[in-house]
Amino acid sequence: MFGVQGGAAHLRTADVASCSHIGCPPAVACSSASHAPQRRRLRLWLSSPCLRTLGCQHLLPLCSNRRQPWRLRRSLRVSASSKQEGGAAKQQAQQQQQQAQQQQAQSRTQQQQAPAQQPLQASQQAPAAGKQFLFEPTFGLPVARRYLGYGDLLREIRLGNVKQLLFFAQGEELELEGPCLVVDHNNVVAQSYVPHFDYRIPYAMETHGVKASRLSAAPSQAELTPSVGVSARTTKLVTTALPLLAILVVYIATQVAHALKGDIDDRRKIRRVESEKEAEAALQREADALAMEARELAALGLDVDEICRQLDRLQLPYERSYVEDLVAKEEQKAAAAPEVMGPVYTYNTEAEKQAEAMREEKRKKQAEEEGADEMEKMAQFGKMTSVKITMRRDEREEEMKVKVRAAQRRMKGVKLQYTDEDRVFFDDVQGIGDAKIELMEVVDFFRVPDLFKRSGARIPKGVLLCGPPGTGKTLLARAVAGEAGVAFLSLNASEFVEMFVGVGASRVRDLFAQARKLAPAIIFIDEIDAVGRIRGGAQGNDERDQTLNQMLSEMDGFDQDVGVIVMGATNRKDVLDPALIRPGRFDRIVQVGLPDFxxxxxxxxxxxxxxxxxxxxxxxxxxxxxxxxxxxxxxxxxxxxxxxxxxxxxxxxxxxxxxxxxxxxxxxxxxGPKRRPYSDKRRKRLAVQEGATALVCALLPAIEPIDHVTIVPREKFPLGQTVLKVNEARQQTHLFTRRYLEEQLLTVLAGRAAEELVYGKDGMSTINQRRLVMARRIVQKLVVSSAMSDNLDIGPRTVSTPRGGGGSSLKQIVLSRVTSETHLSVDQEMEAQLNAAYSSVLAMLSRNQAALDAIMDALLNSDKVDGATIKEIVGRLADPADLERRKLEQEVFM
Known part of the structure; x- marks a missing residue:
C-alpha cells in the first residue's frame, strides 16, 4: 500500500503473499481481527494503479470480513473496467500527467520568484490578487472557513491547484482518508474530507505530485466538522434576500398589528354596546319595578308623600311628578267607579240601574237594622275586596308587559304590541267591511273560547289575509290583537331567510317559543310568500325550504289550548306552497280587497x-x-x-x-309632476284635441260626466288629458254595451277629426297616433270578440279570444280555425265602422264649431277647465238638435 512518511510514498510488501497467476501481485491470506490495519492496506493496494494496469480478475478476497464485501467487489469491478479501457485510459492518464507537470513547472517558477519556503499564513495577512485567506490559527491549528466537497477536491488536484493535503493521523502510519486540510500554491487553506477506502484521491495525488503530510495535533470534533463553503451566489442571495425578507416581516407585522388593532376596537365597541344594552335593560327593569310598586301603592289609596317614602325605603329611583300622575289617575278611577272590580262590559244600562237601585235599597234596610257603624265596616271591606281584585288584574297586566319587553330584547326584528298606547281597534280600520266581519269571529276565539269548546268547534290555527298591496292587511291583524287584548308579534317573512343555512329555521323556532310564553298571542307574518313559496323547482332554495318546513312543523305542533294563532298576509296567494294553505294550518283565508265608494x-x-x-x-x-x-x-x-x-x-x-x-x-x-310648458303653437294643437274630445263626451249620453280637461303637460300624460268621472259599477263588472262602445269610439276619434277641421288634411300631425290604435281595438272588440256586427257574413260568433283570459282586455288573439274569407269580411267590417264613426264625429264637430272654439279659448287661457264649465259652454253654444237628441236618449235609454 501507499504509506506516507516524511513526505515520501513507498510500497510495502512484507505482509503480502504470492498468487498463482503469473504477474499478479501477492494477496494477504489473513483473517484475524487483529490484522485490521493490514486488511485496510490490502484493500487500498488492490485499488492502486498497479492492478488497474494489470487488470487481474483472478484475485480472490482471502479476508473473512463479510460486513464489507462491497468494497472488494468495487475494487475488482474497477480493475475489470480498467482492463477494458486498455490503452485509451493509459494514454489519457499520460496526457493528464503531462498537463499536471506543466502546471507544476509554472507553479515552481512562481515559487522561485517568491520566498523559497513560506509558512501557513493567517487570515490577518493581506490576500493575494483574486484570492482570500480563509483560515486563521486557533489553538495552534489552522481553521478553514471554506469547504471543498469530494468532487471539488478531485477536480482541484487534477487541475494542479493543490500543493499538499494535511491529514490528522493518530497512529504511526498515515492513512489517506478522513478529514483533511487542503493547501494550494498560495498557501490558502480549505477543509475537505476523503472517504474511507477511496482510491481516486490517492491516485490523483500520486499522478499530479501532491504531497500528503501529517498534523500531529488531534483536532476536536467541533474543529473537524465539515462546514459548507460560502459561494458568491450564496453571498449575493443572502444580501438580496435578507432585506426583502426583513421588509416582508415588517409588512406582515404591520398588517397583523393593524388587524389586531381593528379587532380590539371592534371588541371594545361590542363591549361598549353590550354594556349600554345591559344598562338600558337595568333601567328598564327598574322602571318596570317602579311602575308595578307605585301602581300598587296608588291603588291602595296612599297619598303622594306616603308612596314616595315607600319607594325611598325600597331604594327605587323615581320622579315625584310620575307618582303624582299615578295618584291622580287612581283618584279619577275611584271617583268614576269606586265599586267596580276590574273591567265591566255593560250590555243593558236600564237593567244595571235597576240592579244598583235594588242594592242601594237593601243596604239602607241593613243599616237601619244593624246600625251605621257595622254598615261602614262592610263598605270598607267591600272597597278593600275591590282594590285587591283590581290589584291582581293590574299585576298580571304589568307582568305581561314585562314579558313583552323581555321578548322584544331577545328577538331581533320582531315588533311586539301589548300596551294600550300601541293597540289598534276595529274602529281605526275603515273601508274593509266584509273582512272585518269575518275577523270578528277570531276575536271571539280569544274572548269567549268556552263557547266554541262546548260546541266541539276547533279554533283555527292560522288565518291568511290575501289582497292587493296597501289594503290594510297588517292594520287589520293589529286590530284583531287589539280587540282581543292579546300580545301581537309581527315581523316580515324576509327576515327569516339568511345566507347561512339553518338561521331561518332557528328564528322560526324562537318566534313560536316566545309566542307560547306570551300566550294568548297572535303571530303575524307579513309578506309570507317570501318564505312560503312552492318548494323545489328551478327557483328552489335550501334555506327557504328549511325555514318553511320548520314553520309547517311548528303549526302542526300547536295545541288547541295554547292560545296562539298565526296570521299571514300576502298579495301572491298563487305562489304559496299547497302544504301551507291547507286546512289544519291556515284554516281560514280572508280576502281583503280595495275599498268601495x-x-x-x-x-x-x-x-x-x-x-x-x-x-x-x-x-x-x-x-x-x-x-x-x-x-x-x-x-x-x-x-x-x-x-x-x-x-x-x-x-x-x-x-x-x-x-x-x-x-x-x-x-x-x-x-305625475308638471313638465316644462309647451310653445303657443303646440298648446293650441293640444287645445284642439282635448277640446274636441270634451265636446263629444258632453254631447253623448252614454259617456260618463266630465271631471276636468287639461292641456298641462304631465309626467304620465305629456299630451294633456280629458278626465271623466268613474262609473264604479261599470268598472267592477266590466260590462260594456254596444252603444257605450260605439260612443267611446266617437270620443277617441274626435281629436283627429278636429285637427282635420281646424288645420286641414295637410296640417294633421301624429299627435293622435295612440288614440287611433285605441279606436281600432274598440272596433275589434265590437266585430271580432263580442260579435256585435250586423254583417251577415260574420254572424253572431267570436273570431278571437281575449289575451290573458280576461274579458276586459282589448288585446285579442285571432283563432287559427277562422278562414281567410272570414278574415277578409272582418277587416272590411272594421274598416266600414271606423270610417262611419269618423264621418259622424266630423259632422258633429262641424255643427258645433262655436262650442269647440269656446272650449279651446278657455283651455288656452287657463290650461285647465272643470266639468261644470264644459257643461255650461255646451249647453249655451252647442247645436240644439244634438242637445235635444241627447236629452231624449238619456230619458229613454239611460
Whole structure:
C-alpha cells in the first residue's frame, strides 16, 4: 500500500503473499481481527494503479470480513473496467500527467520568484490578487472557513491547484482518508474530507505530485466538522434576500398589528354596546319595578308623600311628578267607579240601574237594622275586596308587559304590541267591511273560547289575509290583537331567510317559543310568500325550504289550548306552497280587497281627522266627488293623498286643508309632476284635441260626466288629458254595451277629426297616433270578440279570444280555425265602422264649431277647465238638435 512518511510514498510488501497467476501481485491470506490495519492496506493496494494496469480478475478476497464485501467487489469491478479501457485510459492518464507537470513547472517558477519556503499564513495577512485567506490559527491549528466537497477536491488536484493535503493521523502510519486540510500554491487553506477506502484521491495525488503530510495535533470534533463553503451566489442571495425578507416581516407585522388593532376596537365597541344594552335593560327593569310598586301603592289609596317614602325605603329611583300622575289617575278611577272590580262590559244600562237601585235599597234596610257603624265596616271591606281584585288584574297586566319587553330584547326584528298606547281597534280600520266581519269571529276565539269548546268547534290555527298591496292587511291583524287584548308579534317573512343555512329555521323556532310564553298571542307574518313559496323547482332554495318546513312543523305542533294563532298576509296567494294553505294550518283565508265608494269616504275621514291641520268647510261636502275621482285607490294610497295635501298646506304656511289641496294632491298622484310648458303653437294643437274630445263626451249620453280637461303637460300624460268621472259599477263588472262602445269610439276619434277641421288634411300631425290604435281595438272588440256586427257574413260568433283570459282586455288573439274569407269580411267590417264613426264625429264637430272654439279659448287661457264649465259652454253654444237628441236618449235609454 501507499504509506506516507516524511513526505515520501513507498510500497510495502512484507505482509503480502504470492498468487498463482503469473504477474499478479501477492494477496494477504489473513483473517484475524487483529490484522485490521493490514486488511485496510490490502484493500487500498488492490485499488492502486498497479492492478488497474494489470487488470487481474483472478484475485480472490482471502479476508473473512463479510460486513464489507462491497468494497472488494468495487475494487475488482474497477480493475475489470480498467482492463477494458486498455490503452485509451493509459494514454489519457499520460496526457493528464503531462498537463499536471506543466502546471507544476509554472507553479515552481512562481515559487522561485517568491520566498523559497513560506509558512501557513493567517487570515490577518493581506490576500493575494483574486484570492482570500480563509483560515486563521486557533489553538495552534489552522481553521478553514471554506469547504471543498469530494468532487471539488478531485477536480482541484487534477487541475494542479493543490500543493499538499494535511491529514490528522493518530497512529504511526498515515492513512489517506478522513478529514483533511487542503493547501494550494498560495498557501490558502480549505477543509475537505476523503472517504474511507477511496482510491481516486490517492491516485490523483500520486499522478499530479501532491504531497500528503501529517498534523500531529488531534483536532476536536467541533474543529473537524465539515462546514459548507460560502459561494458568491450564496453571498449575493443572502444580501438580496435578507432585506426583502426583513421588509416582508415588517409588512406582515404591520398588517397583523393593524388587524389586531381593528379587532380590539371592534371588541371594545361590542363591549361598549353590550354594556349600554345591559344598562338600558337595568333601567328598564327598574322602571318596570317602579311602575308595578307605585301602581300598587296608588291603588291602595296612599297619598303622594306616603308612596314616595315607600319607594325611598325600597331604594327605587323615581320622579315625584310620575307618582303624582299615578295618584291622580287612581283618584279619577275611584271617583268614576269606586265599586267596580276590574273591567265591566255593560250590555243593558236600564237593567244595571235597576240592579244598583235594588242594592242601594237593601243596604239602607241593613243599616237601619244593624246600625251605621257595622254598615261602614262592610263598605270598607267591600272597597278593600275591590282594590285587591283590581290589584291582581293590574299585576298580571304589568307582568305581561314585562314579558313583552323581555321578548322584544331577545328577538331581533320582531315588533311586539301589548300596551294600550300601541293597540289598534276595529274602529281605526275603515273601508274593509266584509273582512272585518269575518275577523270578528277570531276575536271571539280569544274572548269567549268556552263557547266554541262546548260546541266541539276547533279554533283555527292560522288565518291568511290575501289582497292587493296597501289594503290594510297588517292594520287589520293589529286590530284583531287589539280587540282581543292579546300580545301581537309581527315581523316580515324576509327576515327569516339568511345566507347561512339553518338561521331561518332557528328564528322560526324562537318566534313560536316566545309566542307560547306570551300566550294568548297572535303571530303575524307579513309578506309570507317570501318564505312560503312552492318548494323545489328551478327557483328552489335550501334555506327557504328549511325555514318553511320548520314553520309547517311548528303549526302542526300547536295545541288547541295554547292560545296562539298565526296570521299571514300576502298579495301572491298563487305562489304559496299547497302544504301551507291547507286546512289544519291556515284554516281560514280572508280576502281583503280595495275599498268601495263609501269605504274610500270612511278612510278619507279617518286620515283627515288624524292631521294636526284643521279641515276646511268645503272638504266634507266634496268627499263624494273625491271618492269618485279616487276609484281603484287603496287605503295606503288615500293616506298618502291626505299626507300630500297636508304637505301643500304646510309649504304655503296655512292651517286648513281645503278641497283644492286634495285635488292638487290627486293630480300629482294620478298624473305625475308638471313638465316644462309647451310653445303657443303646440298648446293650441293640444287645445284642439282635448277640446274636441270634451265636446263629444258632453254631447253623448252614454259617456260618463266630465271631471276636468287639461292641456298641462304631465309626467304620465305629456299630451294633456280629458278626465271623466268613474262609473264604479261599470268598472267592477266590466260590462260594456254596444252603444257605450260605439260612443267611446266617437270620443277617441274626435281629436283627429278636429285637427282635420281646424288645420286641414295637410296640417294633421301624429299627435293622435295612440288614440287611433285605441279606436281600432274598440272596433275589434265590437266585430271580432263580442260579435256585435250586423254583417251577415260574420254572424253572431267570436273570431278571437281575449289575451290573458280576461274579458276586459282589448288585446285579442285571432283563432287559427277562422278562414281567410272570414278574415277578409272582418277587416272590411272594421274598416266600414271606423270610417262611419269618423264621418259622424266630423259632422258633429262641424255643427258645433262655436262650442269647440269656446272650449279651446278657455283651455288656452287657463290650461285647465272643470266639468261644470264644459257643461255650461255646451249647453249655451252647442247645436240644439244634438242637445235635444241627447236629452231624449238619456230619458229613454239611460
Amino acid at each position: 263609501y269605504g274610500r269616504i270612511d278612510i278619507l275621514k279617518v286620515h283627515l281627522a288624524k292631521r294636526a291641520a284643521s279641515v276646511g268647510e268645503d272638504v266634507e261636502p266634496n268627499l263624494h266627488e273625491l271618492s269618485y275621482a279616487t276609484q281603484q285607490f287603496s287605503g295606503a294610497a288615500l293616506a298618502n293623498l291626505v299626507n300630500m295635501a297636508a304637505m301643500i298646506v304646510g309649504r304655503e304656511g296655512r292651517q286648513k286643508i281645503t278641497y283644492d289641496d286634495l285635488v292638487q294632491a290627486l293630480d300629482y298622484e294620478r298624473l
